[in-house]
Amino acid sequence: MPLSMYQASIPLLTRGLENLAAILHKAAAHAEAKKIAPEVFLNARLAPDMFPLVRQVQIVSDTAKGCAARLAGVEVPSYPDTESSFAELQERLATTVTFLKGIAPAQVDGSEERPIILKMHSEEVHFSGQAYLLGFALPNLYFHLTTAYAILRHNGVEIGKRDYLGEV
Amino acid sequence: MPLSMYQASIPLLTRGLENLAAILHKAAAHAEAKKIAPEVFLNARLAPDMFPLVRQVQIVSDTAKGCAARLAGVEVPSYPDTESSFAELQERLATTVTFLKGIAPAQVDGSEERPIILKMHSEEVHFSGQAYLLGFALPNLYFHLTTAYAILRHNGVEIGKRDYLGEV
Numbered sequence: 001m002p003l004s005m006y007q008a009s010i011p012l013l014t015r016g017l018e019n020l021a022a023i024l025h026k027a028a029a030h031a032e033a034k035k036i037a038p039e040v041f042l043n044a045r046l047a048p049d050m051f052p053l054v055r056q057v058q059i060v061s062d063t064a065k066g067c068a069a070r071l072a073g074v075e076v077p078s079y080p081d082t083e084s085s086f087a088e089l090q091e092r093l094a095t096t097v098t099f100l101k102g103i104a105p106a107q108v109d110g111s112e113e114r115p116i117i118l119k120m121h122s123e124e125v126h127f128s129g130q131a132y133l134l135g136f137a138l139p140n141l142y143f144h145l146t147t148a149y150a151i152l153r154h155n156g157v158e159i160g161k162r163d164y165l166g167e168v
Numbered sequence: 169m170p171l172s173m174y175q176a177s178i179p180l181l182t183r184g185l186e187n188l189a190a191i192l193h194k195a196a197a198h199a200e201a202k203k204i205a206p207e208v209f210l211n212a213r214l215a216p217d218m219f220p221l222v223r224q225v226q227i228v229s230d231t232a233k234g235c236a237a238r239l240a241g242v243e244v245p246s247y248p249d250t251e252s253s254f255a256e257l258q259e260r261l262a263t264t265v266t267f268l269k270g271i272a273p274a275q276v277d278g279s280e281e282r283p284i285i286l287k288m289h290s291e292e293v294h295f296s297g298q299a300y301l302l303g304f305a306l307p308n309l310y311f312h313l314t315t316a317y318a319i320l321r322h323n324g325v326e327i328g329k330r331d332y333l334g335e336v
Contacts, residue, residue, distance in 0.1 A: 125336060
C-alpha cells in the first residue's frame with residue numbers, strides 16, 4: 001500500500017491526542033497522590049512567556065482538528081477554550097478524537113495539492129495540503145505534545161518516552 | 169504528485185537538523201552576549217533524570233541518520249557522541265545533513281512495507297517502513313528537537329516557534 005494522506009495524518013493526530021490523554025491521567029493521579037492542587041500543574045509553564053499546560057493541551061486539540069478538517073475540506077470545529085481542570089481537558093481531547101474518527105479516508109486521500117490557507121498574525125499563509133501536513137501541522141502537534149510532557153516531567157510527574165510515543 | 173516515502177522523510181529530517189542548528193547558533197550567541205559559560209546551556213536539563221542539551225542534539229542526529237539509513241536500506245553511520253561545545257554540535261548536525269543529502273529519492277521511495285528491526289532495551293521491535301517513519305522516527309525527531317528548544321527557552325534564550333518550524 002503506498003503512503004496516503006489519510007494514513008499520514010488522521011491516525012497520527014488521533015494517537016497524539018490519546019497519548020496526551022493518558023499522560024494527563026497520570027498527571028492528575030500524581031497530583032492527587034501528592035495532595036498538590038491540580039491547578040499547580042495546569043498553570044505550570046517552562047518560561048514566563050511560554051504557554052501553561054492547559055493552553056498546550058488546547059493547542060494540541062486545535063492543531064489536530066484544524067489539520068483533519070482542512071485536509072478533508074470541512075469546516076474546522078470551534079471549541080471555546082474554557083477548560084480549567086484535568087477532567088475538562090480530557091473531555092476536550094475526547095471530543096477532538098470523536099471529530100477525527102468521523103473523517104473518512106476518502107475525504108483526506110488525494111489532498112496532497114489541496115490549497116490550504118492559514119491566517120497567522122493577520123497574514124495569509126498558503127500551503128499545499130502536503131506541505132501543510134508535513135511542514136506545519138505535524139511538527140506543531142508534536143511541539144505542543146512534547147511541551148506538555150516537558151512541563152509535567154519538569155514538575156516531577158513520572159512519565160517516560162513510552163507515554164509520549166504510545167505503543168510502538 | 170502523490171505523497172512519497174522520500175518526501176515524508178528526508179526533507180523533514182533535514183529541516184529539523186537545520187532548524188536545530190539555527191537555534192543552537194542563537195544559543196551560542198546568547199551565551200557569549202551574556203558572558204555565560206556555554207557549558208551551562210550544554211549541560212542544562214529540564215529534570216534530573218532527563219538528558220541535557222548536548223544529548224538531546226545527539227539524539228536528534230541519531231534519529232535522523234537512523235531513519236534515513238534504514239528506509240534507504242544502507243548502513244546507519246556511527247558517530248562517537250563526544251561533542252562538548254556548540255561548535256562541535258554544529259559539526260555533528262552538518263555531518264548528519266550531508267549524510268541525508270546523499271540519499272536519493274529512489275532509495276527511499278517504495279519503502280512503505282520494508283521491514284525495519286530496532287533493538288530497544290535488548291528487545292527487537294519490528295516495524296514496516298511506514299509505521300517506523302510515522303509512528304516512531306518523526307515523533308522522536310520532534311520530541312528531542314522540542315526538548316532542546318524547551319531547555320534553551322527555560323534558560324532564557326530568545327527563540328520562538330518560528331525557529332522551531334523554520335520557514336513555512
